[in-house]
Amino acid sequence: xxxxxxxxxSFARRKGAxxxxxxxxxxxxxxxxxxxxxxxxxxxxxxEFTVSARRFSYSPERLLVHQGxxxxxHLQPLDVTHxxxxxxxxxxxxxxxxxxxxxxxxxxxxxxxxxxxxxTCGPLHPxxxxxxxxxSGTRYTNTVFLATAAAALMVAVGTVVYVGRRGRASDxxx
Amino acid sequence: xxxxxxxxxxxxxxxxxxxxxxAKRVLRSRWFPFLLILANLFVxxxxxxxxxxxxxxxxxxxxxxxxxxxWWALLIVLLIPLAGRLWCTMCPIPAIGEWxxxxxxxxxxxxxxxxSLGKEWPKPLRNIWLQNFSFAAVASFSAIILTRPKVTGVLxxxxxxxxxxxxxxxxxxxxCRYVCPVSGFIGLYSTVAPLExxxxxxxxxxxxxxxxxxxxxxxxAQGYGCPWMEYPGSLDRNSYCGLCGECIKTCPLDNIALNxxxxxxxxxxxxxxxxxxxxxxxxxAAAIIYSVVMMGPWGWMKSxxxxxxxxxxxxxxxxxxxxxxxxxxxxxxxLAASWLGRLMAGVTHIPLRRLxxxxxxxxxxxxxxxxxxxxLGFLFINVSYAIPVLSDPFGWxxxxxxxxxxxxxxxxxxxxxxxxxxxLLVGLALSIVLGDRIAEECLGGRSHRLRALAxxxxxxxxxxxxxxxxxxx
Numbered sequence: 051x052x053x054x055x056x057x058x059x060s061f062a063r064r065k066g067a068x069x070x071x072x073x074x075x076x077x078x079x080x081x082x083x084x085x086x087x088x089x090x091x092x093x094x095x096x097x098e099f100t101v102s103a104r105r106f107s108y109s110p111e112r113l114l115v116h117q118g119x120x121x122x123x124h125l126q127p128l129d130v131t132h133x134x135x136x137x138x139x140x141x142x143x144x145x146x147x148x149x150x151x152x153x154x155x156x157x158x159x160x161x162x163x164x165x166x167x168x169x170t171c172g173p174l175h176p177x178x179x180x181x182x183x184x185x186s187g188t189r190y191t192n193t194v195f196l197a198t199a200a201a202a203l204m205v206a207v208g209t210v211v212y213v214g215r216r217g218r219a220s221d222x223x224x
Numbered sequence: 225x226x227x228x229x230x231x232x233x234x235x236x237x238x239x240x241x242x243x244x245x246x247a248k249r250v251l252r253s254r255w256f257p258f259l260l261i262l263a264n265l266f267v268x269x270x271x272x273x274x275x276x277x278x279x280x281x282x283x284x285x286x287x288x289x290x291x292x293x294x295w296w297a298l299l300i301v302l303l304i305p306l307a308g309r310l311w312c313t314m315c316p317i318p319a320i321g322e323w324x325x326x327x328x329x330x331x332x333x334x335x336x337x338x339x340s341l342g343k344e345w346p347k348p349l350r351n352i353w354l355q356n357f358s359f360a361a362v363a364s365f366s367a368i369i370l371t372r373p374k375v376t377g378v379l380x381x382x383x384x385x386x387x388x389x390x391x392x393x394x395x396x397x398x399x400c401r402y403v404c405p406v407s408g409f410i411g412l413y414s415t416v417a418p419l420e421x422x423x424x425x426x427x428x429x430x431x432x433x434x435x436x437x438x439x440x441x442x443x444x445a446q447g448y449g450c451p452w453m454e455y456p457g458s459l460d461r462n463s464y465c466g467l468c469g470e471c472i473k474t475c476p477l478d479n480i481a482l483n484x485x486x487x488x489x490x491x492x493x494x495x496x497x498x499x500x501x502x503x504x505x506x507x508x509a510a511a512i513i514y515s516v517v518m519m520g521p522w523g524w525m526k527s528x529x530x531x532x533x534x535x536x537x538x539x540x541x542x543x544x545x546x547x548x549x550x551x552x553x554x555x556x557x558x559l560a561a562s563w564l565g566r567l568m569a570g571v572t573h574i575p576l577r578r579l580x581x582x583x584x585x586x587x588x589x590x591x592x593x594x595x596x597x598x599x600l601g602f603l604f605i606n607v608s609y610a611i612p613v614l615s616d617p618f619g620w621x622x623x624x625x626x627x628x629x630x631x632x633x634x635x636x637x638x639x640x641x642x643x644x645x646x647x648l649l650v651g652l653a654l655s656i657v658l659g660d661r662i663a664e665e666c667l668g669g670r671s672h673r674l675r676a677l678a679x680x681x682x683x684x685x686x687x688x689x690x691x692x693x694x695x696x697x
Contacts, residue, residue: 107523
């Protein structure tokens with residue numbers, strides 16, 4: 051009897067662990083799928099931005115481009131020396147007050163990428179963040195977010211169905 | 225006796241680590257956790273000194289980098305999810321006060337009376353409301369605390385002084401149990417951890433009571449009575465066990481177990497409290513607001529949160545937003561979901577308060593996942609600041625280990641979404657599974673429980689999508 055109970059517990063735990071592993075796989079696939087969403091049709095263009103930097107924010111704080119666009123960013127610090135480091139692309143530059151530096155790259159990866167100050171500029175320096183949205187697909191700005199949000203809905207519904215079936219199985223047993 | 229036997233945890237799903245000789249020897253030694261505390265006390269003193277006397281530039285100061293990046297990330301990403309209150313085992317903040325109160329640091333002295341007035345903690349405060357408010361207060365000033373070394377130094381020194389004062393006034397670890405803002409959320413989230421300290425057999429405890437018994441509470445020559453004022457014989461959740469290991473040393477019957485167990489086992493214990501429910505809301509709300517303010521691109525929010533450089537009126541606006549989210553908005557969503565679920569399941573005879581408090585615990589797995597995702601975000605990006613700071617803790621241009629010139633290097637930011645999204649989705653799944661168990665517990669059976677659960681599951685999913693948007697959107 052005890053052996054059977056132990057077997058049931060171990061089976062349930064294995065099933066639960068497998069379900070959680072499944073959730074992780076879904077999440078990873080969602081990020082991967084969102085990142086490699088087929089790029090939007092149409093020709094790439096050059097998009098040029100002048101980004102002013104003041105402690106502890108950038109203006110404009112969000113930049114929107116299309117996947118494949120050539121992006122040119124002119125960094126203009128207004129109060130102290132500020133930097134510009136773009137996560138995911140590894141682009142880095144800095145400029146002093148009154149000066150300007152330029153970063154150029156091709157936005158070939160879709161998704162949201164934070165850019166942050168890379169020159170210590172004051173107390174909230176580690177939180178001086180801006181955002182580059184690289185649009186892919188036809189209408190939506192961020193396929194990575196959309197894919198993961200869809201995965202979240204799928205996981206929520208799937209979990210409710212899973213616990214619902216557990217309930218039905220127990221009802222049948224009893 | 226029957227009642228206790230009924231709530232006996234299922235031993236078949238546990239592995240007692242104390243069955244293994246080396247683990248038992250270490251935990252029974254008086255050097256554990258003394259040496260861990262001593263090592264951390266050294267670091268803690270360095271944190272206070274660098275905070276008070278080092279450079280005011282946060283990312284060049286040991287106190288800011290090692291407390292708010294290295295320690296915080298270790299705590300949230302590893303210690304709490306894997307070992308619950310293990311940090312409390314080695315926390316240096318109450319160490320001085322406890323040693324003063326005990327008149328010794330290592331071995332119990334049988335005739336030494338505690339150096340303390342030994343008062344009982346006031347009954348109305350025997351809950352975690354004080355910890356809820358102390359956390360909300362610290363969180364309100366977090367933009368200053370996290371970035372100004374002097375403020376961090378003063379705050380941590382202040383914690384130590386308050387702890388010392390409370391050790392002199394009250395019995396045992398009243399500070400850790402009822403006041404410390406960190407202890408409150410560690411306690412709540414330790415319910416998820418796959419590690420627990422329990423007794424092997426409750427009947428052994430019951431038979432071993434009376435004048436000669438309960439060494440775990442009273443202490444003996446082998447160790448002190450439980451500093452957390454818990455009776456191991458009735459322990460069924462991690463929340464208020466500091467894993468100090470004193471009961472392992474004092475139990476003459478070898479009846480203490482340190483178990484590996486299924487994740488989140490404590491959350492199924494039907495002991496639900498409003499103060500803990502609010503702790504769950506406060507932590508989930510804080511994770512969301514911190515993600516908005518610190519990881520988001522909105523500069524105006526950062527200037528509102530930063531009292532040091534912004535206007536007091538804006539700062540009050542930020543505090544209202546933060547505290548309002550913690551105490552009104554997030555609880556409001558859960559209250560509405562509980563009300564709707566009660567209506568949909570047709571169980572209006574069940575008090576709304578009961579459902580509301582019970583469903584609040586579903587915010588625990590998701591809240592912890594949100595904090596892990598948030599902490600991973602700044603850990604990978606900012607941990608490289610720790611390398612030069614090791615060589616130059618005060619920011620005085622030292623180069624002790626020849627790493628002082630190491631520049632800021634964000635590590636693998638492209639990997640972050642692959643870590644954050646699975647973390648949040650696993651948190652969501654665990655929260656919904658827990659919600660199902662809670663619905664079953666409250667409805668007294670399985671019928672209609674999915675209808676009661678549906679609105680809460682919707683709120684949890686919405687919170688997850690919001691967090692995904694903040695990290696990836």
